[in-house]
Amino acid sequence: MKLIIAIIQPAKLEAVKEALNEVEVVRLTVMDCQGFGRQRGQTEIYRGRELTVNLLRKVQLQIAVNEEFVQPTIDAIIAGGRSSEQGEIGDGKIFVLPLEDCIRIRTGERGPEAI
Numbered sequence: 704m705k706l707i708i709a710i711i712q713p714a715k716l717e718a719v720k721e722a723l724n725e726v727e728v729v730r731l732t733v734m735d736c737q738g739f740g741r742q743r744g745q746t747e748i749y750r751g752r753e754l755t756v757n758l759l760r761k762v763q764l765q766i767a768v769n770e771e772f773v774q775p776t777i778d779a780i781i782a783g784g785r786s787s788e789q790g791e792i793g794d795g796k797i798f799v800l801p802l803e804d805c806i807r808i809r810t811g812e813r814g815p816e817a818i
Contacts, residue, residue: 704802704815705773709764710736711784711795716762719783723766726775730818732765741792761795767802769815 711719716733723731737758746755768776777797786794807817 704805704818705768705770706800706802707764707766707768707773707776707780708798708800709766709780709784709795710738710761711764711780712786712793713760713762715784715786715794719764719780722779722783723776726772726779728766728768728772728776728779730766734763734765736761736763740796759793767805767818769818773799 709719713735720731723729738761739757739759746753748754764780766776777799780797784795785791804813805815805817806813
């Protein structure tokens with residue numbers, strides 16, 4: 704079992720959800736978050752003054768999957784999350800972590816069956 708954490712642009716959320724649905728990954732958690740990476744924020748003009756916005760709005764997805772769904776999930780996030788064919792700075796990141804255990808609260812099932 705793996706926990707996939709993806710940080711993507713908010714505008715790409717629907718495209719990523721559609722791509723995940725196509726590979727039969729239908730369980731995910733979505734959280735609004737802020738951060739910056741290589742793009743280091745952006746400069747905007749507000750009431751005639753230049754402001755540097757350090758934190759950009761992003762969306763974090765958390766998806767618990769069994770081993771056979773890891774690569775299809777990653778491929779779907781990349782396909783739905785890229786801004787262009789080659790991608791652009793700020794498109795996001797995907798982290799894959801080992802998931803030690805999963806427990807379904809309703810039934811008490813554990814492990815891959817609980818996902």
